[in-house]
Amino acid sequence: MNKLITILVVIAVVGVVFVMLGPLYILDEGEQAVVVRFGEIVDSQREAGLKLKTPVIDNVVRYPKRIQSWDGDPRRIPTEENQFIWVDVTARWQVTDPELFYASLTTMEAGYSRLDDVIESSLRRVITNNRLHEAVRDSNLINEIDRTDPVEADVEELDEEGVEQIEELITVTSQQREVRRGRQELSAEMLSSAAEVTPDFGVELHDTVIRQIRYSDDLTESVYDRMVSERNRIAQAYRSYGEGRKEEILGELENERQQIISSAEREAQEIRGGADAEAAQIYSDAYQQDPEFFEFWRAISSYEDTLPRFRKTLTTDMDYFDFLYSEDGQ
Amino acid sequence: MSEKDVTPRLPFKLNPRMIIIIVIVALIIGVVMSSFFIVDQTEEGVVLRFGEYHRTVPPGLNFKLPFTIEQNRNVPTQVIQNMAFGFRVEEAGVNTRQSDVDYPEESIMLTGDLNIVDVEWIIQYRITEPVNWLFNVENQEKTIRDISQSVINRLVGDRAIIDVIGAERATIEADGREEMNETLDSYGLGINITQVRLQNIVPPAGRVQDAFEDVNKAVQDLNRLINEGREQYNQEIPRADGRGERIVQEARGYAAERVNRAEGDASRFDQVLTEYQADPGTTRTRLYYEMVESAFGEEEGSELVDRNLDNFLPLLNMRRDGATEATGQNQGGGSQ
Numbered sequence: 001m002n003k004l005i006t007i008l009v010v011i012a013v014v015g016v017v018f019v020m021l022g023p024l025y026i027l028d029e030g031e032q033a034v035v036v037r038f039g040e041i042v043d044s045q046r047e048a049g050l051k052l053k054t055p056v057i058d059n060v061v062r063y064p065k066r067i068q069s070w071d072g073d074p075r076r077i078p079t080e081e082n083q084f085i086w087v088d089v090t091a092r093w094q095v096t097d098p099e100l101f102y103a104s105l106t107t108m109e110a111g112y113s114r115l116d117d118v119i120e121s122s123l124r125r126v127i128t129n130n131r132l133h134e135a136v137r138d139s140n141l142i143n144e145i146d147r148t149d150p151v152e153a154d155v156e157e158l159d160e161e162g163v164e165q166i167e168e169l170i171t172v173t174s175q176q177r178e179v180r181r182g183r184q185e186l187s188a189e190m191l192s193s194a195a196e197v198t199p200d201f202g203v204e205l206h207d208t209v210i211r212q213i214r215y216s217d218d219l220t221e222s223v224y225d226r227m228v229s230e231r232n233r234i235a236q237a238y239r240s241y242g243e244g245r246k247e248e249i250l251g252e253l254e255n256e257r258q259q260i261i262s263s264a265e266r267e268a269q270e271i272r273g274g275a276d277a278e279a280a281q282i283y284s285d286a287y288q289q290d291p292e293f294f295e296f297w298r299a300i301s302s303y304e305d306t307l308p309r310f311r312k313t314l315t316t317d318m319d320y321f322d323f324l325y326s327e328d329g330q
Numbered sequence: 331m332s333e334k335d336v337t338p339r340l341p342f343k344l345n346p347r348m349i350i351i352i353v354i355v356a357l358i359i360g361v362v363m364s365s366f367f368i369v370d371q372t373e374e375g376v377v378l379r380f381g382e383y384h385r386t387v388p389p390g391l392n393f394k395l396p397f398t399i400e401q402n403r404n405v406p407t408q409v410i411q412n413m414a415f416g417f418r419v420e421e422a423g424v425n426t427r428q429s430d431v432d433y434p435e436e437s438i439m440l441t442g443d444l445n446i447v448d449v450e451w452i453i454q455y456r457i458t459e460p461v462n463w464l465f466n467v468e469n470q471e472k473t474i475r476d477i478s479q480s481v482i483n484r485l486v487g488d489r490a491i492i493d494v495i496g497a498e499r500a501t502i503e504a505d506g507r508e509e510m511n512e513t514l515d516s517y518g519l520g521i522n523i524t525q526v527r528l529q530n531i532v533p534p535a536g537r538v539q540d541a542f543e544d545v546n547k548a549v550q551d552l553n554r555l556i557n558e559g560r561e562q563y564n565q566e567i568p569r570a571d572g573r574g575e576r577i578v579q580e581a582r583g584y585a586a587e588r589v590n591r592a593e594g595d596a597s598r599f600d601q602v603l604t605e606y607q608a609d610p611g612t613t614r615t616r617l618y619y620e621m622v623e624s625a626f627g628e629e630e631g632s633e634l635v636d637r638n639l640d641n642f643l644p645l646l647n648m649r650r651d652g653a654t655e656a657t658g659q660n661q662g663g664g665s666q
Contacts, residue, residue, distance in 0.1 A: 002346070004346075004350075005346055005349075005350075008350075026380050026381040027381050027382075028378070028381040029378060029381060029382060029383050029461075029464065029465040030464065030465035030466070030468075031381075047382070048378070048380075048381045048382040048383065049380050049381060049382040050380035050381070050382075064468055065465075066465065066466055066467050066468040067466060067467040067468065067473075067517050068468050068469070069468070069469045069472050069473050069476060071472070071476065074435075088435075090476040090480070092467075092473070092517060132444070133442075133444070136440050136441075136442065136444065136487045137442045137487055137488050138484050138487065138488045139488055141442075141488050141489065142442040142443065142488060142489055142490050142493075176442060176443060176490075183484050183487060183488075184484070206516075206517065207513075209476070209477070209480040210480060210483070210484070211476055211479045211480045211483065212435070212436075212438075212439070212479060212480075212483050213439075213440050213483070213487065214438055214439075214440065215440065215446065220446065223444065223445065223446055224446070224534065224536075224537065224538050226445075227445050227446070227491075227533065227538050227541065228537055228538055228541040231538075231541035231542055231544060231545050232541060232544070234545050234548070235541075235544045235545045235547070235548035236548070237548075238545065238548035238549050238551065238552045239548050239551050239552060239555075241552055242548075242551055242552030242553070242554070242555030242556055243555055245552075245555065245556045245559060246555040246556060246558055246559035247559075248559070249556070249559030249560060249562070249563050250559055250562060250563075252563065253559075253562060253563045253566055253567060256567055256570070257566055257567065257570040260567070260570045260571055260573075260574040261570060261573060261574055261577070263574065264573070264574030264575065264576075264577040264578050265574075265577055267577075267578050267581070268577045268578050268580065268581030269581070270581075271578070271581040271582055271584070271585045272581050272584055272585060272588075274585060275584065275585030275586070275588040275589050276588060278585075278588075278589050278592070279588045279589055279591070279592035280592075282589070282592040282593055282595075282596045283592055283595065283596060285596065286595070286596035286597075286599045286600055287596075287599065289600075289603060290603055290606075290607070293603060293606055293610075294599070296614065296617075297599060297602065297603075297617070300617055300618060300621040301621075303621050303625055304621050304624050304625055307625035307626070308624075308625055311632075312626065312632040312633070313632070313633040313634075313635060314626075314632060314633065314634050314635065315634075315635045315636070316634065316635070316636055319618075320618075320619070320622050
């Protein structure tokens with residue numbers, strides 16, 4: 001019994017010592033390692049699994065095999081036309097040759113700071129050698145977009161002519177400067193000039209992308225000014241157009257009203273004239289039958305109408321009073 | 331009481347056999363405990379043997395070799411994950427709350443016509459290949475953020491501000507999704523971006539935004555002005571129509587009256603004429619006297635002057651109401 005215990009203890013102690021000496025190490029997926037013996041690289045492993053090394057004297061240095069992100073601070077860089085912009089670049093990189101990497105840089109921190117230098121210098125060179133719009137834009141798409149007119153959607157009441165007219169007023173200088181290279185090409189240029197250097201220290205650069213471009217603060221203010229004045233101009237165009245249309249409608253109104261009234265008046269006069277003519281016809285048809293009696297009749301009926309309104313002082317001279325002085329009417 | 335009794339007595343006798351049993355039991359428990367693992371329904375399990383990828387296992391209770399010979403990593407492959415840019419969701423729920431903090435370093439962008447715009451967006455993605463997700467790229471989420479930002483920035487930078495705010499939105503979303511997927515696939519990240527949604531696209535806050543809003547107001551003003559014109563038109567023209575109609579109708583009334591009067595007069599004349607022709611002498615005289623009667627007969631106050639009163643001076647006051655005064659003057663004139 002005691003023998004068994006002794007054997008077990010011995011096995012356990014030997015096992016522990018063996019493991020502590022570390023002839024084995026596990027390399028995880030996504031890792032790679034170089035094995036260093038007295039400062040000299042004796043082995044490198046790129047595949048995951050259980051690996052062997054010489055106990056005690058071998059030292060395992062692990063590096064990630066995964067793609068790494070590099071993220072620099074935004075840099076304030078002048079473009080070719082000397083406008084200062086903030087450019088923020090990120091990159092993807094990978095340790096592809098762990099032995100070379102260990103030999104030239106050793107630590108990941110050193111790797112990052114080396115990339116800082118490499119990428120920043122190529123970033124500066126590319127931005128300073130190109131104009132602003134080349135970095136901002138990627139293609140000439142902006143000049144090709146067929147803009148569905150924003151007015152049409154807003155103002156339903158406008159006819160086609162109105163839409164055209166207002167479009168002319170609000171159109172912002174839509175033709176932008178031609179892009180010859182574009183952002184992606186600049187990024188590619190940045191990448192190719194940086195990637196030329198990185199294999200020297202066992203690193204492969206996968207891409208460098210411009211994450212963000214911003215104006216510098218003083219430039220931002222003047223851009224705001226421009227944007228505001230542009231909007232004001234458009235707003236003014238809409239308002240003035242509205243006022244113009246209103247005036248036009250009021251003019252139309254006046255025109256139409258006068259047409260209506262005057263044509264009504266014309267018709268009224270025609271009707272009156274026709275009636276007058278007809279009345280004259282009727283009168284003359286009747287009166288022509290006996291003009292002499294007409295004169296008498298017209299006279300007495302007119303007297304009948306008008307005389308009561310006069311103040312009257314009569315003399316007995318009238319025929320009426322013929323019988324006033326003598327019975328036979330003198 | 332003897333001193334022996336102070337140490338607690340084990341319930342069984344501690345002998346070598348017992349120790350071995352205990353060790354074996356402990357080993358068995360250890361083996362069992364480290365041999366099973368649970369993979370949730372939303373996940374897939376990736377099993378590594380000595381650090382090397384060995385297999386992928388489905389949800390449920392799974393077996394692995396004990397004592398870290400095999401290790402498992404669970405990856406949520408069924409869950410759609412969200413990522414917000416330019417804002418953060420503070421608390422999702424019935425009332426989703428967004429953090430008040432802005433992230434201008436994410437959302438402020440230059441447009442192709444060199445204007446500035448503030449774009450907020452979200453992406454949704456799902457891990458499709460758990461092994462790639464785990465082992466190909468470090469800082470997976472930061473990588474997704476970086477690429478998403480750079481793609482949206484570039485797409486916005488390629489368009490005019492008015493298009494970004496308006497019509498090109500959907501294109502940016504679709505192209506953005508495609509290009510993000512393309513780039514991330516090139517790293518072998520093992521995800522699929524299912525959706526890119528632009529949330530809030532506005533000009534920079536403050537006076538620029540006010541100016542943009544003023545344009546909308548101006549469009550409203552335009553509509554209002556036109557409507558005002560139309561309103562006045564609608565107010566006046568029907569009225570003018572009515573007035574025209576009235577003028578015509580009045581003329582018709584006049585015409586009817588004129589013709590009717592003429593016909594009446596003519597008819598009366600005809601009839602009188604017939605009578606007159608039958609007996610011209612007396613009819614004429616009768617008509618004359620009837621006229622005088624009707625003209626003078628009704629009113630008082632007419633004055634009658636003899637035809638032989640040659641030196642009658644008609645001094646009459648032309649004003650009716652000054653009759654007394656006129657008499658006075660008359661008298662004064664007489665006394666002289």
